[in-house]
Amino acid sequence: MEGCKAGDRKMQELLYKQTASKMLAVCMRYAKDRMEAEDVLQMGYIKIFQKIKEYRGDGSFEGWIRRVMVNTAIESYRKNLRSLNVVEIDEAYEQPSTGFDFGTLGMQDLMKVIQKLADGYRMVFNMYVIEGYSHKEIGETLGISEGASKSQLSRARAILKEEIIKMEGFGYATYTG
Amino acid sequence: MQPIRDKDFDQLFKDAFADAEVTPSRDLWSNIESEIAPKKKRIVPIYWLSAAAVLLIATIGVLIYQQQDTTKRGKQLANNTIGKDKPAVQEPIVKDSTIKIVEPVENIAPVLSVQPKAVSAIAKTKVKQEVVKPVEKQHIVTAPEMQKQETMIAQVEDPKKDIKAQIDAVILAQPKVDMVTAAIASPVKTDEPINDNEQNIKNIRNVGDVVNLIVNKMDKRKDKLIQFRTDDDDSSLSSINIGPFKIGKRNKK
Numbered sequence: 001m002e003g004c005k006a007g008d009r010k011m012q013e014l015l016y017k018q019t020a021s022k023m024l025a026v027c028m029r030y031a032k033d034r035m036e037a038e039d040v041l042q043m044g045y046i047k048i049f050q051k052i053k054e055y056r057g058d059g060s061f062e063g064w065i066r067r068v069m070v071n072t073a074i075e076s077y078r079k080n081l082r083s084l085n086v087v088e089i090d091e092a093y094e095q096p097s098t099g100f101d102f103g104t105l106g107m108q109d110l111m112k113v114i115q116k117l118a119d120g121y122r123m124v125f126n127m128y129v130i131e132g133y134s135h136k137e138i139g140e141t142l143g144i145s146e147g148a149s150k151s152q153l154s155r156a157r158a159i160l161k162e163e164i165i166k167m168e169g170f171g172y173a174t175y176t177g
Numbered sequence: 178m179q180p181i182r183d184k185d186f187d188q189l190f191k192d193a194f195a196d197a198e199v200t201p202s203r204d205l206w207s208n209i210e211s212e213i214a215p216k217k218k219r220i221v222p223i224y225w226l227s228a229a230a231v232l233l234i235a236t237i238g239v240l241i242y243q244q245q246d247t248t249k250r251g252k253q254l255a256n257n258t259i260g261k262d263k264p265a266v267q268e269p270i271v272k273d274s275t276i277k278i279v280e281p282v283e284n285i286a287p288v289l290s291v292q293p294k295a296v297s298a299i300a301k302t303k304v305k306q307e308v309v310k311p312v313e314k315q316h317i318v319t320a321p322e323m324q325k326q327e328t329m330i331a332q333v334e335d336p337k338k339d340i341k342a343q344i345d346a347v348i349l350a351q352p353k354v355d356m357v358t359a360a361i362a363s364p365v366k367t368d369e370p371i372n373d374n375e376q377n378i379k380n381i382r383n384v385g386d387v388v389n390l391i392v393n394k395m396d397k398r399k400d401k402l403i404q405f406r407t408d409d410d411d412s413s414l415s416s417i418n419i420g421p422f423k424i425g426k427r428n429k430k
Contacts, residue, residue, distance in 0.1 A: 012210075012213070013210070016206055016209065019186070019200055020205070020206075021198040021200050021201065022198050022199050022200045024198075025197035025199045026197075028199055029194065034199075037199075038201060038202060038205055042203060042205060042209050042212070045209045046209060046213055049209075049213050050213075106193075107194060107197050110194070111194075111197075120304055129187040129191060130190060132192055154183075156185075157183060157186060161181070161186070
């Protein structure tokens with residue numbers, strides 16, 4: 001880390017190699033696909049090497065890197081804010097009546113489902129569920145109201161559950177058939 | 178089965194992604210590396226380029242001014258000498274343009290070869306006192322330098338020769354001297370700019386050549402004000418010499 005602060009290229013590469021795969025997993029959750037995620041990852045590391053002198057040592061270093069990465073992802077989303085596809089689907093996704101078993105679903109399946117979400121839903125879901133932001137923080141960061149954040153979260157959840165059931169049903173069908 | 182609660186649902190995602198890892202593409206680090214590498218290399222040439230551009234404009238301006246000046250003088254000179262030429266050589270009438278003057282130059286060549294004879298003839302026959310007159314005459318003709326040299330030679334040789342013997346011959350020869358010397362003067366002066374231009378056009382392949390050419394004209398020092406290496410397609414700066422401030426690959430050798 002000291003080497004990184006001094007701008008040592010080899011130390012920077014070492015830091016990258018130690019953390020990149022975890023950070024790409026973070027970026028993937030915020031991105032639509034792998035390409036977009038790697039773009040964010042690249043921007044994130046450039047920012048990390050530029051700002052590394054600002055890291056005071058409070059909290060874990062990896063936590064700091066992760067925060068920079070998440071901020072980069074959010075920033076990139078706000079820049080692109082492509083005519084936000086907030087599809088009105090109030091009735092389409094009701095609470096599924098049946099429960100389901102997550103055991104058959106791996107991280108990659110969940111990643112796929114998250115990436116399928118509309119951009120706005122994906123942002124709110126990631127920030128609230130995984131990163132632990134409050135609805136107030138999310139509202140301030142994304143420039144939406146606290147209520148909008150809450151409603152988008154519940155819609156995101158509903159969509160995810162629906163998609164997971166579809167996947168499970170598909171998986172179950174392949175097992176039996 | 179009971180419908181899953183939001184809290185549990187969220188927790189499942191949180192757990193799934195807690196230690197998630199996705200291996201990045203292999204070339205991603207080299208992309209990052211090139212982005213964080215200092216970009217100083219690219220900035221420097223822009224300064225040189227702008228400096229070179231300013232210099233180029235300035236020198237072109239001066240050059241054009243000078244050329245206008247010399248062509249004016251050249252034309253005047255051409256007019257004078259041609260006037261003298263006409264009766265003696267009997268060439269077709271030549272007009273004012275400098276380009277056309279080139280043609281008679283070659284035809285005059287045989288006349289030039291006669292020149293040494295004529296000079297020696299004068300030398301044999303002239304008397305000191307008499308020499309003064311033709312010199313003054315020739316000055317009026319405005320034919321430059323060459324004349325003076327000839328008359329100087331004549332002066333040196335004069336005393337040795339028999340004074341009285343061939344005065345008549347001098348008087349006969351004199352008009353010839355005038356026109357011969359005039360003829361010598363005219364080809365030298367009018368030739369110069371034309372040959373120059375031809376060379377210029379041949380050598381110019383890129384911007385570096387243009388700059389070199391102009392600087393060569395203006396700056397006669399060994400280390401020029403600015404020079405480009407132009408052997409490859411791209412011209413690149415090879416040396417600079419602005420008074421105390423010198424840069425040059427030549428120096429390193």
